[in-house]
Amino acid sequence: xxxxxxxxxxxxxxxxxxxxxxxxxxxxxxxxxxxxxxxxxxxxxxxxxxxxxxxxxxxxxxxxxxxxxxxxxxxxxxxxxxxxxxxxxxxxxxxxxxxxxxxxxxxxxxxxxxxxxxxxxxxxxxxxxxxxxxxxx
Amino acid sequence: xxxxxxxxxxxxxxxxxxxxxxxxxxxxxxxxxxxxxxxxxxxxxxxxxxxxxxxxxxxxxxxxxxxxxxxxxxxxxxxxxxxxxxxxxxxxxxxxxxxxxxxxxxxxxxxxxxxxxxxxxxxxxxxxxxxxxxxxx
Amino acid sequence: xxxxxxxxxxxxxxxxxxxxxxxxxxxxxxxxxxxxxxxxxxxxxxxxxxxxxxxxxxxxxxxxxxxxxxxxxxxxxxxxxxxxxxxxxxxxxxxxxxxxxxxxxxxxxxxxxxxxxxxxxxxxxxxxxxxxxxxxx
Numbered sequence: 001x002x003x004x005x006x007x008x009x010x011x012x013x014x015x016x017x018x019x020x021x022x023x024x025x026x027x028x029x030x031x032x033x034x035x036x037x038x039x040x041x042x043x044x045x046x047x048x049x050x051x052x053x054x055x056x057x058x059x060x061x062x063x064x065x066x067x068x069x070x071x072x073x074x075x076x077x078x079x080x081x082x083x084x085x086x087x088x089x090x091x092x093x094x095x096x097x098x099x100x101x102x103x104x105x106x107x108x109x110x111x112x113x114x115x116x117x118x119x120x121x122x123x124x125x126x127x128x129x130x131x132x133x134x135x136x137x
Numbered sequence: 138x139x140x141x142x143x144x145x146x147x148x149x150x151x152x153x154x155x156x157x158x159x160x161x162x163x164x165x166x167x168x169x170x171x172x173x174x175x176x177x178x179x180x181x182x183x184x185x186x187x188x189x190x191x192x193x194x195x196x197x198x199x200x201x202x203x204x205x206x207x208x209x210x211x212x213x214x215x216x217x218x219x220x221x222x223x224x225x226x227x228x229x230x231x232x233x234x235x236x237x238x239x240x241x242x243x244x245x246x247x248x249x250x251x252x253x254x255x256x257x258x259x260x261x262x263x264x265x266x267x268x269x270x271x272x273x274x
Numbered sequence: 275x276x277x278x279x280x281x282x283x284x285x286x287x288x289x290x291x292x293x294x295x296x297x298x299x300x301x302x303x304x305x306x307x308x309x310x311x312x313x314x315x316x317x318x319x320x321x322x323x324x325x326x327x328x329x330x331x332x333x334x335x336x337x338x339x340x341x342x343x344x345x346x347x348x349x350x351x352x353x354x355x356x357x358x359x360x361x362x363x364x365x366x367x368x369x370x371x372x373x374x375x376x377x378x379x380x381x382x383x384x385x386x387x388x389x390x391x392x393x394x395x396x397x398x399x400x401x402x403x404x405x406x407x408x409x410x411x
Binding site: 008010011012013039040041044056058059098100103104105106121122123125126127129132133134135136 | 279289290293296297299300301303304306332333334335339342343346407408409410411
């Protein structure tokens with residue numbers, strides 16, 4: 001049960017990020033190390049200046065889905081960023097930015113939220129995931 | 138070959154649900170246990186009142202993609218729900234609703250199609266996936 | 275580290291295909307066999323006549339995201355198709371078209387780019403993935 005969970009986190013909408021955060025927090029609470037590799041729109045969402053803002057939803061949410069998500073937020077549901085902060089407190093969760101995606105958005109490490117532990121290339125990701133369950137979200 | 142396949146099923150459009158159903162049915166036919174955890178828009182699509190309706194396609198389908206999908210449906214291709222019903226008859230396929238997503242949509246167990254076997258939290262999902270290939274769809 | 279990486283490649287937009295190509299090339303460079311199963315919109319993107327064209331981006335990209343992607347392309351970033359061609363030269367990368375998706379688009383093997391090695395059903399995919407990390411992208 002302490003097999004690493006490695007996640008290529010690509011999506012940057014609040015619904016997918018929240019689903020990812022719940023899966024990460026659940027795995028971390030069970031004692032599993034989690035290694036997250038932020039690509040594309042997920043990396044953009046982890047910029048410190050905007051991480052706690054609204055990141056939209058997948059188009060399939062529609063108006064009814066958006067209403068449901070916003071209702072739960074008003075009721076006090078933790079945001080995905082907050083869930084990840086809690087997961088890092090209780091477990092071993094490492095979050096790395098993909099170096100290619102850093103170039104894509106012309107970001108520096110300082111632009112990222114403190115949730116992000118560093119920047120790595122794809123080779124480092126695969127080495128961290130060498131004995132892991134691997135998800136792409 | 139009898140390693141469990143565990144799927145975090147998040148997407149609720151017919152194209153992704155059909156791809157998931159084909160992968161699930163194929164694994165079940167090979168004797169692999171399959172454990173599905175319904176999150177967000179996938180859970181919404183499994184409501185009994187609407188499971189057999191049109192759930193739309195990913196935006197990338199475009200008009201030509203939609204035409205292709207509808208042509209195949211007219212030719213008698215089984216829907217993803219029907220493929221999953223067949224998969225449950227021939228193999229060991231368990232479908233659980235994520236409890237957080239049940240709260241999101243204010244659903245009760247009775248609102249779900251009989252394809253869904255129950256409601257579980259993320260911890261139960263990870264315990265079921267403790268020695269499994271894990272996909273997020 | 276030479277565990278197979280098996281990918282159900284579903285998405286056909288340039289951002290997801292590029293993220294997939296980077297993960298595939300990185301795994302192949304580390305000596306891991308990679309087996310790709312093209313479904314739906316990914317298969318449509320591998321048609322020989324259009325593989326090197328613009329395949330759009332996920333809606334979440336927005337205008338700023340699209341600008342970033344196009345800037346990097348102008349700076350000479352390899353396309354996902356080019357990255358996959360390179361990955362096949364340095365490693366063991368097998369790309370198979372899903373037979374159901376071939377029917378969906380009424381495609382013949384000749385319609386596909388030479389990157390695609392053949393056509394297979396879902397059972398063949400799961401047999402190739404019998405001892406593999408499995409991703410759905």
